[in-house]
Amino acid sequence: MTKEALGGMALIGATLLALAVANLGGLQAYEAALHAEFGLSVLHWINDGLMAVFFLSVGMELKHEMVDGALRKPSAVALPGLAALGGMVVPALIYLWIGGPVQGWAIPTATDIAFALGIMALVPGVPAGLRSFLLTLAILDDLGAILVIAIFYGHDLQVTWLALALVPLAGMVTLMRLRQDRTWPILALGAVLWVCVLQSGLHATLAGVVTAFCLPAHSRSGGHPLHDLQTRLSPWVAFAIVPIFAFANAGLPLADLSLTGADGVIALGVAAGLLVGKFVGVFGVTVLLSRFGLALPAGVGWGHLAAAALLAGIGFTMSLFIGGLAFRGGEEMNAVRAGVLGASTLAAVLGLTLLRILSGARGKGAV
Template identity: 45%
Template sequence: MSQAALPGVMTSRGNMKAIRDRARGGRVRDTVVEPVLGFVRAETVGGVLLLAAAVLALGWANSPLSDVYHRLWSLEFGLGAGPVRVTDDLRHWVNDGLMTVFFFVVALEIKRELVTGELRDPRAAALPALAAGGGVVLPALIFLAIVDGGPASAGWGIPMATDIAFAVGVVALLGKRLAAGVRVFLLSIAIVDDVIAIAVIATFYSGPLNGLSLAVACAGLLLVVLLRRAGVAAVWPYALAGAGIWYFTHQSGVHATIAGVALGLLTPARPFRGREVLRDLEQRLHPLSAFVIIPIFALANAGVDLRGDVLGQAAASRLFWGVAAGLVLGKTLGIGLVTYIATRSGVGTLPEGMTFRHVWGVAALAAIGFTVSLFITDLAYTDPTLADLAKIGIFAGSLIGGLLGTGTLVLLTRRSGAEPR
């Protein structure tokens, strides 16, 4: 080949490389970046709706129409027929039924992060995983130390949770003034936190096991795996199998929402027969979860009657202080101290653009434990008085953590000016 022809060949090869790089970048944006951006946008709006629903529930439960509120969520109805009929009150249909979709979406997010997101690289995942672990263990220990035994100690899992919608929503509202690494770090911690919360619910907050029903539910999950391996792309076989798995999980004593978690984790994260199944499901179901299911859940569970001397009783209650201190002190110190130890020892490094001062703001925001904390409260207590005291502790701890975290991050952005995104 002549030397005169070489520049043309090199140019052609360079163009081909550029085309491949652009195509690869487009795939990364379609499969990783866009889902994350869509997630953050939905969580921001969802957080606003969640707050509005919680305020509405509190106002309704403390109004002259409070009896209507409690009667509404106590209405019973059933679904199914004969031996497969399930009857429960409206609040438990929300908590056991609709919240299965919420946990299914959470599992989809976990699967995406593990396969294509920030948690796919063990070294990158090490720091948020360790930080989340510190933010789970210390709150539970503080709670148990303050409550000091008795029936109230059953709620030790309540201060372990972080509400992604509220926490990510606060960070998103701060916009470009915060480095992208801060958002990534908080999101990673919240997702690992969800993994731990799901394990805790399945292990410690399920009822006596029915071995036959559990075996049938597991057989249903195996059927889903076989359908996928057989290349079945139609939706209806998976929908029928999913309904059966939910029913037998509900009958087994394991909390029914765990069926949603298992099905979400079995969803293929990479293209299946030419379809981005996980991405499509997430795009369709995440708005439903964030804009409809979670606000309904808050409306059903946040209605605590604060009239009379309820706040005075809460202030004198070990349960209230255990939940509130577990959230604020446990989350902030647990995440902050573990992150400090991990970075100083070289086990992990902070994301680009994030300083250790940001860690304290993120750790305080993680104390917003609204949704999953309320969910665990419903599982932990059958005594309405204990449940209400725990919910008041959740409200107080989440509010204080949210204010501390927001104030810290706002103060840092004002001191440092606009940081690169």
């Protein structure tokens, strides 16, 4: 089993554990542990601290692909990039059309990279071009989510702290230009940047992406500092950081769940945005662009694209993350959890089923 598949299984396991704890008598202890204070609450450290490392990893992967990988040519980014845009706009419109509270519009716009690629990795014989398409789409989708968080979910902007953030940023850019093999000085300045951004009122995870883009892809000695760090960090992200986030944010008490009235509208809006909006946005934009001459990746058919569009509806990590910013807790957040978990599960099952059907047909020689 591949690392991506194992990471997906770890994520599923952490989610099931959170649901079990929240519903089998451990809810009070679970919530008490998450709200214990160590300067910040444990939940705050997870959502602002560990997730900054997650976005550091996302940023490193994107920069590596842009410098040395499949995204070196702008033409390679056009199709998944515009599909990602469609996959953000349509879900938001569906959520608002259903009548969800305005502050939650961004919840169904996100795709969970680890979960989506983990599900895809469970199917043998998937075209390499399809994985590259979904990876690019999910990365650009998550970076779009970071911009949304920075612009729409900041609070009480502190200009002094924002100005102070320019100091470590300038230091990181200077070190990047020196192209040294050592990455720890940039990471140390990135930690200072994280503190400044946290205090500024912008969301602290933005510091992770900025730090990633300041890491040198190549050193003067011929090394690859960015890729080397990404390789060392990725197992920690897949098997520790993302599962810890899932465990901390997926604890939905089912016995107390009420999906009537306003809470039901939130859950329905989130679920429809992820399951229907993502599919229509990603697949619809891809079909439209193909009419204007943009070709599908090599070896990828429309059935494969439909499966990828379904898997893009697995919002999970990022959708829960944005939900926590939009709704600080209580019944509204439980409605978000219900919508995200329900839609993400169904999107995963449908996408996996379609990929298995296509894989079986391909094995029998069907086109």
